[in-house]
Amino acid sequence: MTQLGLPEDIHACLFDLDGVVTKTAVVHAAAWKEMFDAFLRERDGEGFRPFDAASDYDEYVDGRPRADGVRTFLASRGIDLPDGDPDDPPGARTVHGLGNRKNELVLAKIRTDGVEAYDGTLRYLEAVRAHGLSTAVVSSSANCRDVLRAIGAEHFFDVRIDGVVAAERELPGKPRPDTFLAAAEDLGIEPAAAAVFEDALAGMDAGRAGRFGYVVGVDRGGQTDALYKHGADVVVKDLDELGGRE
Numbered sequence: 001m002t003q004l005g006l007p008e009d010i011h012a013c014l015f016d017l018d019g020v021v022t023k024t025a026v027v028h029a030a031a032w033k034e035m036f037d038a039f040l041r042e043r044d045g046e047g048f049r050p051f052d053a054a055s056d057y058d059e060y061v062d063g064r065p066r067a068d069g070v071r072t073f074l075a076s077r078g079i080d081l082p083d084g085d086p087d088d089p090p091g092a093r094t095v096h097g098l099g100n101r102k103n104e105l106v107l108a109k110i111r112t113d114g115v116e117a118y119d120g121t122l123r124y125l126e127a128v129r130a131h132g133l134s135t136a137v138v139s140s141s142a143n144c145r146d147v148l149r150a151i152g153a154e155h156f157f158d159v160r161i162d163g164v165v166a167a168e169r170e171l172p173g174k175p176r177p178d179t180f181l182a183a184a185e186d187l188g189i190e191p192a193a194a195a196v197f198e199d200a201l202a203g204m205d206a207g208r209a210g211r212f213g214y215v216v217g218v219d220r221g222g223q224t225d226a227l228y229k230h231g232a233d234v235v236v237k238d239l240d241e242l243g244g245r246e
Contacts (some may be wrong), residue, residue, distance in 0.1 A: 012194040016137075032102055035102040118239070123240060159183050
């Protein structure tokens with residue numbers, strides 16, 4: 001293993017954004033809960049079963065493109081809605097309408113509270129760059145670039161594959177490996193020579209399905225066992241644990 005805690009044949013690092021680079025996973029979980037609870041309350045009345053911001057979030061929406069998250073969670077409750085159109089108004093009773101309402105809530109929370117980065121990740125990114133490895137950010141978020149700019153971290157990444165790029169290239173999102181594979185291709189690196197850094201179970205599945213050389217699970221909420229079960233080679237609570245510090 002290298003000083004970065006990675007196998008010797010790893011030459012690129014592919015980082016998820018929310019929950020790995022930035023402290024925004026909890027913001028997304030809160031927005032999903034607020035949106036789904038309002039929808040379920042309207043649909044089922046006050047006796048509705050609320051969205052669980054831990055188990056439902058981890059299992060059905062975390063790491064997935066927004067519309068896929070809506071579909072997957074609703075399917076878990078036996079609810080089928082029409083997809084609608086990507087520009088449906090927030091809260092419309094369509095997949096895209098609910099997704100747009102969730103995004104509206106996330107942006108409002110970010111505007112109110114700002115965005116914070118994980119210091120351990122920023123230190124690790126500095127070390128990765130200093131050791132000459134290529135880097136990419138791979139996120140389902142359409143707000144990825146704005147978030148990176150807000151924390152002054154855009155310069156850490158050679159390649160960005162986010163929700164905007166995925167839509168332009170028609171790339172299916174996590175748990176499919178296509179976005180990570182696109183990042184590796186843009187870097188000119190074979191998947192076997194790249195490491196994936198993810199906190200979402202869907203991201204673990206994508207890393208394993210893409211046959212990447214190393215998959216690092218980042219446990220921000222007590223799901224170490226689940227991350228290993230979904231394909232992590234190693235699980236850390238913070239990237240500082242991998243090394244890289246002088």
